[in-house]
Amino acid sequence: MRRAFLGLIGLVICGGVIPAQGSTPALSAIRPPGGQRGTELDVRLSGARLGDAQEILWYQPGIETLSITKLDDNTVQARLRIAADARPGLYDLRLRTATGVSELRTFSVGLYPEIQEVEPNNDFAAPQPIALGTVVNGVAENEDVDYFAIEAKRGQRITVEVEGLRLGITHFDPYVAILNAQRFELASSDDATLVRVDGLASLVAPEDGTYIIQVRESAYVGNGACLYRLHVGEFPRPTAVFPAGGKLGQTVALRWIGDPAGERTEELTLPSAPDPTFALYAQDEHGQAPFPQPFRLSSLDNVLEGEPNDSAEQATPFEPPRALNGIIERAGDQDFFRFTAKKGQVWDIQCYARRLRSPLDPVLHVMKLGGPYIAGADDSVGPDSSIRFTAPDDGDYVVWVHDQLRQGGPAYVYRIELTPVEPKLTLYPPSEQAAIGIPNVSAAIPRGNRQAILIYASRSDWSGDLRVQPEALPPGVEAESDLMPASQPVVPVLLKAQADAPLGGMLTRFVGRPADDALQLAACDFNHHSVLVFGANNVDFWSRDVDRLAVVVTEEAPYEIEVVEPKVPLVNSGTMNLKVVARRKEGFTAPIAVYFPWLPPGVGASGAVQIPEGQSEALIPMNAGGAEARAWKLVVHGDATGPTGPIRVSSQLFTLRIDQPYLTLSFNNTACEQGRETDLAVQVNKARDWEGEAQVTLLGLPNNATTEAKRITKDVDQMIFRIVTRPDTPAGNHASLFCQVVITENGEPITHNLGTGALRVDVPIAPKADSPPPAADAPKPAEPAAKPLSRLEQLRQEAAARAAGK
Numbered sequence: 105m106r107r108a109f110l111g112l113i114g115l116v117i118c119g120g121v122i123p124a125q126g127s128t129p130a131l132s133a134i135r136p137p138g139g140q141r142g143t144e145l146d147v148r149l150s151g152a153r154l155g156d157a158q159e160i161l162w163y164q165p166g167i168e169t170l171s172i173t174k175l176d177d178n179t180v181q182a183r184l185r186i187a188a189d190a191r192p193g194l195y196d197l198r199l200r201t202a203t204g205v206s207e208l209r210t211f212s213v214g215l216y217p218e219i220q221e222v223e224p225n226n227d228f229a230a231p232q233p234i235a236l237g238t239v240v241n242g243v244a245e246n247e248d249v250d251y252f253a254i255e256a257k258r259g260q261r262i263t264v265e266v267e268g269l270r271l272g273i274t275h276f277d278p279y280v281a282i283l284n285a286q287r288f289e290l291a292s293s294d295d296a297t298l299v300r301v302d303g304l305a306s307l308v309a310p311e312d313g314t315y316i317i318q319v320r321e322s323a324y325v326g327n328g329a330c331l332y333r334l335h336v337g338e339f340p341r342p343t344a345v346f347p348a349g350g351k352l353g354q355t356v357a358l359r360w361i362g363d364p365a366g367e368r369t370e371e372l373t374l375p376s377a378p379d380p381t382f383a384l385y386a387q388d389e390h391g392q393a394p395f396p397q398p399f400r401l402s403s404l405d406n407v408l409e410g411e412p413n414d415s416a417e418q419a420t421p422f423e424p425p426r427a428l429n430g431i432i433e434r435a436g437d438q439d440f441f442r443f444t445a446k447k448g449q450v451w452d453i454q455c456y457a458r459r460l461r462s463p464l465d466p467v468l469h470v471m472k473l474g475g476p477y478i479a480g481a482d483d484s485v486g487p488d489s490s491i492r493f494t495a496p497d498d499g500d501y502v503v504w505v506h507d508q509l510r511q512g513g514p515a516y517v518y519r520i521e522l523t524p525v526e527p528k529l530t531l532y533p534p535s536e537q538a539a540i541g542i543p544n545v546s547a548a549i550p551r552g553n554r555q556a557i558l559i560y561a562s563r564s565d566w567s568g569d570l571r572v573q574p575e576a577l578p579p580g581v582e583a584e585s586d587l588m589p590a591s592q593p594v595v596p597v598l599l600k601a602q603a604d605a606p607l608g609g610m611l612t613r614f615v616g617r618p619a620d621d622a623l624q625l626a627a628c629d630f631n632h633h634s635v636l637v638f639g640a641n642n643v644d645f646w647s648r649d650v651d652r653l654a655v656v657v658t659e660e661a662p663y664e665i666e667v668v669e670p671k672v673p674l675v676n677s678g679t680m681n682l683k684v685v686a687r688r689k690e691g692f693t694a695p696i697a698v699y700f701p702w703l704p705p706g707v708g709a710s711g712a713v714q715i716p717e718g719q720s721e722a723l724i725p726m727n728a729g730g731a732e733a734r735a736w737k738l739v740v741h742g743d744a745t746g747p748t749g750p751i752r753v754s755s756q757l758f759t760l761r762i763d764q765p766y767l768t769l770s771f772n773n774t775a776c777e778q779g780r781e782t783d784l785a786v787q788v789n790k791a792r793d794w795e796g797e798a799q800v801t802l803l804g805l806p807n808n809a810t811t812e813a814k815r816i817t818k819d820v821d822q823m824i825f826r827i828v829t830r831p832d833t834p835a836g837n838h839a840s841l842f843c844q845v846v847i848t849e850n851g852e853p854i855t856h857n858l859g860t861g862a863l864r865v866d867v868p869i870a871p872k873a874d875s876p877p878p879a880a881d882a883p884k885p886a887e888p889a890a891k892p893l894s895r896l897e898q899l900r901q902e903a904a905a906r907a908a909g910k
Contacts, residue, residue: 127749128548129153130538131199131206136241137271138212138333142188144170147211149199150179153749156202161611163197163650165381166190166213177748186213191383192394194270198546198654200609203751205656207536207544208634208648210272212333214239214394225250228287231316236262237391240334244268244278244319244326252317254336256309261365263306263341264317265394267333269646270302272636274329277301279322285314294322297463297515298343299395300646306341308364339391340365344515345384347408347429348460349400350374356406360386361431361514374401380651398460402427404521413440416473416502424451424522428503432464432516438506441520442473445495450525455505457518458487464516465508473500482508492525526626527566531559531614533653536634540642545632546654548752549581550661552603556596556739556754557653558702559614561588569619572597574612578657580605584757586737587619594702596739598757601657609656662692665715665742667755671850673763674728676706678856681723684740684755686715693718696744700724703738706731707762715742731762766792766854769843771861777868779831784811784861786823786843793818798847804840806865808833829865837864 132151139145149157155177160169167190170183180199192215199206221242225232231251234240242250256262268278280303281292290310293303309315321330343362350356353376360368368388375382383396407422409430419440422428430439445451457464467482468489478496481489487508495501505518536545549555559572570588572595577583580602588595597614613630632650639645668683684698696715703709708727715722724740740755768789776782784802800814800823808830814823842859 127153127746127751128204128543129157129199129201129206130544130749131209133273134209134211136218137210137273137331138214138218138239138241138267139184139186140216140218140239141166141186141190141192141213144183144185147182147184148175148179149182151206152178153203154178154180154199154201154206157199158202158607159200159609161198161200161205161609161654162195163611163652164191164195167195167211191381191396192385192392193383193396194648196648196650198544200654200656201658202607203550203658204548205544205546205609205654207538208632208636208650210270210636210648212267212271214333214335215339215392216335216337221250225252227251228283228316228318234336236260237337239394240336242319242332242334243328244276244321244330244332245328246321246326247324248326249318249320249324252319252334252336254315254317256313256315258309258311260309261306261338261340261363261390262309262315263335263337263339264304265299265335265341266303266319267335268302268330269300269637271331271333272646272648273331274327275637275639275645276326276330276332277322278303278330278332279318279320280305280334281318282307283316283318284310285316287316290315296343297458298397298461300461304341304343306364335394337391339393340368340386340388341393342368342386342397344431344462344517345386345397345399346431346517347406347427348398348456348462348517348519349402349406349427349429351405351427352376352378352401352403354405361517400427400456400460400519400521402521404523407441409439409441414438416440416442416471416504419473419502419504425524426522428520428522430505430518430520431514432505432507432512432518433514434512436510437512438504440502440504442500442502443522444500445498447495447497449495451493451522452525453491453493453503454485454521454523455489455518456521457516459485460517460519462515462517463511463513464518466505466518467508468503468505468520470501470503472497473502475499525565527623528564528627528629529566529570529616529625530562530564530629530631531572531616532562532631532633533557533559533614536632537638539635539638543750545634546656547599548656548658549599549601549605550658550751550753551601551605551607553661553664554598554600554754554756555752556598556701556741556757558594559585559588559597560594561616562593566618566623566625568623570595571617571619572614574599574614574653574655576610576612578605578608578610578655581655581657586757588616589732589734591732592704596702596737596757598739598754599655605657607657607659609654611650611652612655613652660689661751661753662689662746663687663696663742663744663751663753665696665698665740665753665755667740667758669758670760670852672852672854673761674707674726675763675765675854675856676728676731676733677765677858678728678854680726680855682709682726682740682760683721683723684713684715684742685721686719686742688720694744694746696742698722698724698740698742700738701741704731704736704762707736707760728762733762733764735759735761764791765856765858766790766794766847767798767845767856767858769845769858771841771859773862773864774827775864775866776827776829777866778829778833778835779868781826781828782863784825784827784841784863786825786861788816788821788823790818790821794847794849796848798845800846801844802827802841803844804838804842804859805863806834806836806838809838809863809865827863833865835865835867837862 231253419442637646770787839862841861
């Protein structure tokens with residue numbers, strides 16, 4: 105019977121119940137990093153805050169966790185049973201503790217008995233002897249070269265494959281070679297396309313005797329983290345398969361290419377429905393490859409190129425939708441295919457090559473047969489290419505492909521899929537990037553508490569509001585989310601655990617459905633991307649994609665947070681202070697950092713607000729400018745440090761209304777000399793009514809310039825600010841004047857910051873030496889209030905005064 109389990113696996117905790125520590129776990133190492141299928145083994149998992157580990161969540165079926173034993177607060181030992189029919193390759197996992205869930209890690213399953221590298225083995229004359237059909241677990245230290253010796257007969261195939269980077273531990277570029285006893289290199293590999301930067305070498309033994317396998321870091325700069333798994337056997341390891349994909353439910357004739365023992369063919373019946381566990385392995389009477397061959401399953405019928413097809417006149421004909429399969433077999437080769445299209449027909453043309461681990465860097469072209477060139481593409485999807493083609497006229501068209509460097513070879517396999525344009529949807533949470541400090545992305549919900557997760561959407565060829573929800577949840581957990589508006593690619597989903605929810609977890613997909621029930625999607629995928637190894641400049645160098653998110657229930661957290669929902673809107677060109685309240689359990693006094701995981705475009709907030717130690721509330725300053733006016737469902741995270749590490753909870757989903765300003769202002773700029781006074785006229789343009797008086801404060805004045813605040817009602821259309829300067833008021837053009845307008849509604853302020861205006865302060869002109877002394881000031885009768893002068897009138901008045909003083 106197949107001993108395989110999908111999703112989370114129940115297990116026994118050795119030594120009784122492990123006490124909760126109230127913090128998120130970090131899993132940094134799994135040793136050994138792999139094991140042989142059909143066996144049981146002990147694996148040590150280490151990192152931080154792992155002492156309360158309870159189970160391992162496996163993304164693929166085939167491995168059962170029998171027990172977990174605590175070794176110390178940061179290390180546990182798991183007893184694993186790998187099914188006899190478990191598929192070879194990488195298995196994704198997370199470790200669930202009583203208080204959280206770790207980042208994603210991988211575990212490798214091999215086909216052969218496992219041994220350890222034994223030092224010293226860095227002397228070619230004294231290699232470590234091993235048998236064919238072995239997996240060696242080793243490490244490539246700095247300037248380290250490891251040698252292993254095998255015995256082979258003439259005509260026997262020897263294949264070696266090294267896992268280094270694919271273990272997801274560090275930036276490791278391994279090199280592997282097969283040498284004869286005279287130290288002549290017979291086969292070697294560094295950066296094989298099929299296995300990325302890992303190594304793969306295979307040959308047929310030319311004579312009976314001893315052969316030496318060399319493993320090292322390609323530049324001799326390894327370290328203690330450069331672990332490797334060396335698969336040594338007689339197994340086939342072709343570099344390509346043709347065709348590189350097939351139609352669901354059909355039987356396809358496969359041609360295996362690139363094996364030193366020669367090409368081989370086989371017939372394979374493909375699954376009738378999409379199967380995430382499907383994997384294609386090269387195998388024969390001598391063994392099976394340790395890793396699957398990339399292969400596309402689709403709903404498209406295959407078309408195989410018919411040579412010669414090196415020109416438009418020789419193009420292989422087909423009727424779309426189809427999948428076109430071929431090989432750029434030699435340098436300078438290019439393959440042409442011909443199809444008929446009606447004017448206005450639209451086809452998506454995707455070339456799969458590097459995504460199928462082919463060495464081909466495809467350049468794709470479309471032209472009308474005997475007519476003009478229409479479109480071309482290179483590196484549209486990584487090194488692969490894609491074109492959206494719209495037929496300009498009825499007629500015959502040609503699509504053709506070649507390598508970007510005009511190279512070619514037997515393994516330069518490609519697959520071009522022509523499909524109609526259909527609405528599709530992909531959902532995904534934020535990328536997990538633990539190696540550079542971005543924390544693990546999972547939902548760990550404390551009992552009686554909440555945690556929010558952001559779900560993003562990539563809509564292809566449709567637009568509209570979207571409903572997002574998990575397919576399933578652990579017992580005692582429920583989800584709440586708002587519609588994702590058509591204008592946005594993200595929505596927070598709030599997960600809430602009941603106070604008596606059992607500790608546990610699961611891996612679950614999130615699904616999306618258009619709010620418009622009449623709109624049917626051709627596909628809805630969920631993808632969770634985890635970057636395990638970064639290259640220079642934090643480039644994604646090795647990562648894993650899984651189809652589910654970990655959702656777990658944890659022990660209680662020592663606090664909760666709640667947002668006091670505003671009764672008034674945050675207006676564009678306005679600000680607001682949002683109150684967040686913490687409810688602490690007795691004895692918990694640590695500061696709590698509160699922040700938004702996401703805000704709508706045009707809305708900003710401080711990201712450095714804390715509820716101070718021992719206190720229960722804080723204000724998050726917010727602002728808006730150019731934001732979409734509507735009611736938004738938002739959430740606030742609250743992070744704190746518990747006794748042994750970080751904790752995160754979330755607030756409720758609360759409604760924040762974004763609105764347009766209740767009024768706008770128009771400033772008439774003004775000027776005066778130092779020590780003088782001037783009037784600044786501001787026009788009030790009401791956009792909507794409000795009750796009572798609004799308080800208006802003029803801000804942005806230079807030092808030692810003052811004015812008084814105003815109060816206005818909805819009926820006021822102009823304000824006059826009398827600005828008083830002093831002799832030491834800085835001279836210059838002060839162009840950052842604005843008015844803060846506070847309107848009170850439902851007992852809460854609606855704060856507008858409206859501007860801008862300018863005040864120019866001039867240095868007084870000194871009188872000339874021969875000017876008569878000024879006459880004594882005589883009492884002047886009271887003058888009626890003058891109408892504020894425009895800026896042009898002020899300038900004219902100043903010019904006249906200067907002319908009179910001559």
